[in-house]
Amino acid sequence: MSIPVPASVADTGRLLGEQAYIADHGLSVAVFLALSLRRPLLVEGEAGVGKTEIAKALAGALGRKLIRLQCYEGLDVAAAAYEWNHLRQILELRLAESAGEPLSRAALTADIFAPRFLIKRPLLQALEPQPEGAPVLLIDEIDRADAPFEAFLLELLSEFQMTVPELGMLRAAVPPIVILTSNRTREVHDALKRRCLYHWLGYPDAERETQILLRRTPAASEQLARQIVDYVQGLRTRGLFKPPGIAETLDWAQAILALGRHALSDDVLTDTLGVLLKYQEDVAAVRDSLGEDLSSVPAKPKSWSR
Amino acid sequence: MSGGASDDRPAVPARGLVSFARALRAGGVRLGSAALLDACAALAAVGPDRRMDVRAALRTTLVRDPGDLVLFELLFDSFYAHGAGDATGLPAGGQVLAQAPSNVAPPAAKRRLSDSLSSRRTNRAIEAVQLVETNAGGMPSRVERFRLKDFEQMSAAEIAAAQALIRVLGRAQAQRRSRRSHSGESRGHNARSLDLRRMLRRRDLDTPRYRTETLQPRDCVLLVDISGSMSLYSRLFLHLAHALARCPGRVETFVFATRLSYITRALRIAEPDRAIAAASRAAPDWDGGTRLGACLAEFNRAWSRRVLGAGARVILLSDGLERDGIELLEPEVARLARAAYQLVWINPLLRSEAYEPLAAGAQVLARHADQLRSAHNIASLAELAQLLN
Numbered sequence: 001m002s003i004p005v006p007a008s009v010a011d012t013g014r015l016l017g018e019q020a021y022i023a024d025h026g027l028s029v030a031v032f033l034a035l036s037l038r039r040p041l042l043v044e045g046e047a048g049v050g051k052t053e054i055a056k057a058l059a060g061a062l063g064r065k066l067i068r069l070q071c072y073e074g075l076d077v078a079a080a081a082y083e084w085n086h087l088r089q090i091l092e093l094r095l096a097e098s099a100g101e102p103l104s105r106a107a108l109t110a111d112i113f114a115p116r117f118l119i120k121r122p123l124l125q126a127l128e129p130q131p132e133g134a135p136v137l138l139i140d141e142i143d144r145a146d147a148p149f150e151a152f153l154l155e156l157l158s159e160f161q162m163t164v165p166e167l168g169m170l171r172a173a174v175p176p177i178v179i180l181t182s183n184r185t186r187e188v189h190d191a192l193k194r195r196c197l198y199h200w201l202g203y204p205d206a207e208r209e210t211q212i213l214l215r216r217t218p219a220a221s222e223q224l225a226r227q228i229v230d231y232v233q234g235l236r237t238r239g240l241f242k243p244p245g246i247a248e249t250l251d252w253a254q255a256i257l258a259l260g261r262h263a264l265s266d267d268v269l270t271d272t273l274g275v276l277l278k279y280q281e282d283v284a285a286v287r288d289s290l291g292e293d294l295s296s297v298p299a300k301p302k303s304w305s306r
Numbered sequence: 307m308s309g310g311a312s313d314d315r316p317a318v319p320a321r322g323l324v325s326f327a328r329a330l331r332a333g334g335v336r337l338g339s340a341a342l343l344d345a346c347a348a349l350a351a352v353g354p355d356r357r358m359d360v361r362a363a364l365r366t367t368l369v370r371d372p373g374d375l376v377l378f379e380l381l382f383d384s385f386y387a388h389g390a391g392d393a394t395g396l397p398a399g400g401q402v403l404a405q406a407p408s409n410v411a412p413p414a415a416k417r418r419l420s421d422s423l424s425s426r427r428t429n430r431a432i433e434a435v436q437l438v439e440t441n442a443g444g445m446p447s448r449v450e451r452f453r454l455k456d457f458e459q460m461s462a463a464e465i466a467a468a469q470a471l472i473r474v475l476g477r478a479q480a481q482r483r484s485r486r487s488h489s490g491e492s493r494g495h496n497a498r499s500l501d502l503r504r505m506l507r508r509r510d511l512d513t514p515r516y517r518t519e520t521l522q523p524r525d526c527v528l529l530v531d532i533s534g535s536m537s538l539y540s541r542l543f544l545h546l547a548h549a550l551a552r553c554p555g556r557v558e559t560f561v562f563a564t565r566l567s568y569i570t571r572a573l574r575i576a577e578p579d580r581a582i583a584a585a586s587r588a589a590p591d592w593d594g595g596t597r598l599g600a601c602l603a604e605f606n607r608a609w610s611r612r613v614l615g616a617g618a619r620v621i622l623l624s625d626g627l628e629r630d631g632i633e634l635l636e637p638e639v640a641r642l643a644r645a646a647y648q649l650v651w652i653n654p655l656l657r658s659e660a661y662e663p664l665a666a667g668a669q670v671l672a673r674h675a676d677q678l679r680s681a682h683n684i685a686s687l688a689e690l691a692q693l694l695n
Contacts, residue, residue: 009352009359009362025358025362026362026365026366028362029352029359029362029363029366030362030366032351032352033348033351033352033363033366033367036351037344037347037348037351039344042370044372072485073484073485073616074484074485074486074487076486078503083503084503084506086502086503086505086506087502089502089506090502090506090511093511112506146486148486183611184372184612185611185612185615186556186612186613186615190336190370193370193371194338194340194341194370197344197348197366197367198366198367198369198370198371199366200369200372200375239607241606241607241641281637281641
């Protein structure tokens with residue numbers, strides 16, 4: 001079920017669109033280039049703008065396997081790339097001893113460090129050939145890993161190869177499609193950035209956010225979607241501590257529908273504010289302005305019905 | 307997405323690329339020739355027919371930092387305003403740009419772009435464009451547009467003091483537990499598990515090795531008040547910041563008076579006087595009034611999630627004199643104190659045991675800070691260094 005890599009920017013956008021991922025033009029170009037130049041793509045942006053979803057949509061669109069590596073502080077080679085199954089190795093040694101086989105030391109070493117004792121973690125899996133074509137490797141929140149791990153990625157991302165001392169160099173026959181994401185909790189090192197194409201993913205405009213909402217939440221009417229998007233877009237201009245991302249918009253729409261409501265109003269907003277805003281100051285600031293004229297809250301209250 | 311009529315016109319492909327890259331570099335974008343080769347390949351892949359494709363292809367290959375996006379967009383508009391021909395084979399960035407008519411980036415567009423990104427980078431972008439316009443129309447040079455603080459040479463006593471600081475602070479790094487482990491023989495309380503890999507590699511299963519925990523330097527964020535009332539101290543504090551930036555571990559430095567400026571990158575220059583001169587260029591509000599609340603609000607919104615992630619300690623160097631009221635200050639200080647591992651307020655006015663914070667702003671800071679320290683001479687700074695250790 002492998003699908004060939006898109007041949008043009010428009011095709012890329014269309015393929016992502018089929019996976020209910022509405023990409024803007026800049027992102028389509030970035031993804032298209034990452035595919036045709038076979039380069040990793042580093043996507044940065046605020047939380048909840050759909051960075052991780054790109055990789056999922058891409059894997060779905062191309063019918064490839066998605067291999068995900070979630071980064072965290074202290075992530076090391078054993079958790080990210082490979083690990084020897086030491087317990088089984090020791091067991092093998094003891095078995096050889098008890099059987100009393102006169103094995104040479106070299107033979108024993110070769111036997112112990114055989115691929116069957118190797119536990120493959122995401123990065124190594126991504127180098128292996130897959131029946132449906134090169135996999136999509138998602139290295140999520142690279143900024144959470146520490147600098148030594150970033151340095152480890154350099155060889156992998158430029159040569160698509162990895163060295164396991166006991167086995168030698170392992171190289172991908174077909175390079176995986178690599179998407180890295182970062183929330184910018186710290187600056188990713190230049191050496192890593194240089195190996196990647198770069199895209200900054202911002203908040204979408206109202207038109208595109210409405211499209212996304214309608215695609216992802218088919219139960220929402222177009223009128224409700226426009227109300228929600230107008231309100232959220234207004235919130236983003238208010239200087240909140242954490243403006244809501246697209247993920248919050250979608251959650252909010254689902255929350256409103258789950259309550260059986262089909263239009264925005266003061267009480268719907270009061271009940272569901274926690275879905276949209278995750279900081280007490282922000283909730284308080286918005287709630288304070290509720291008692292006033294509600295339509296003064298969003299910047300563009302054009303489709304607000306009271 | 308429609309990019310407007312102009313985005314559908316043919317644009318210049320690789321020919322003007324080198325000049326364009328030069329212009330970007332002149333604006334401060336760090337750009338290697340590998341990125342240029344990428345850009346060529348990208349242009350070949352998307353084709354030169356549509357301007358919006360060319361724009362996105364160049365953006366995704368030449369820009370690696372969101373702060374550079376404003377500059378890129380402005381330069382692209384100026385550069386490729388006339389389509390083919392104009393941008394070919396001209397020498398320096400500024401002169402190339404001077405060929406472009408100054409009306410290509412209408413003021414509204416500039417302002418919109420400026421508003422969308424943080425202040426320091428925007429300055430740089432605007433400066434670059436101003437440079438263009440200066441060359442074109444003889445407007446005042448950018449040097450005169452900013453009120454720069456001209457630091458005089460440090461006195462010998464100050465140099466000695468700074469060096470003492472550097473020695474003291476070099477050891478003044480607090481540590482925290484790392485999630486990384488290393489292999490050791492210890493069986494102590496910090497041993498996490500058997501290190502079977504090491505034991506197998508050593509071909510010795512009878513001597514146990516353990517994964518043991520490691521320590522790493524705790525992140526540190528310096529917020530330095532450079533308002534008029536602090537002018538006696540701000541230079542010394544910047545030397546302190548420069549010394550800290552050379553220590554292992556992550557140190558992020560901000561200065562503020564009426565607005566917040568990020569100067570970590572300037573302080574990476576090894577030579578102290580040059581680094582501090584660069585820092586002074588990055589902040590346009592030296593010796594201004596103090597808007598502590600507004601500056602902390604900006605820090606909380608724009609920066610705290612980026613620099614306070616790993617349990618960073620915040621060191622606030624300020625006298626706590628606030629020009630605006632404390633209605634804004636109080637919640638922002640409270641938020642900062644909650645987000646930081648520890649909020650240390652260093653107050654140069656705290657010369658005697660009898661100091662009582664009388665100014666409203668100082669009272670707010672004293673209420674929320676975890677530690678309150680003086681910093682008016684080297685002895686008190688050495689004391690501070692001990693606290694941090």
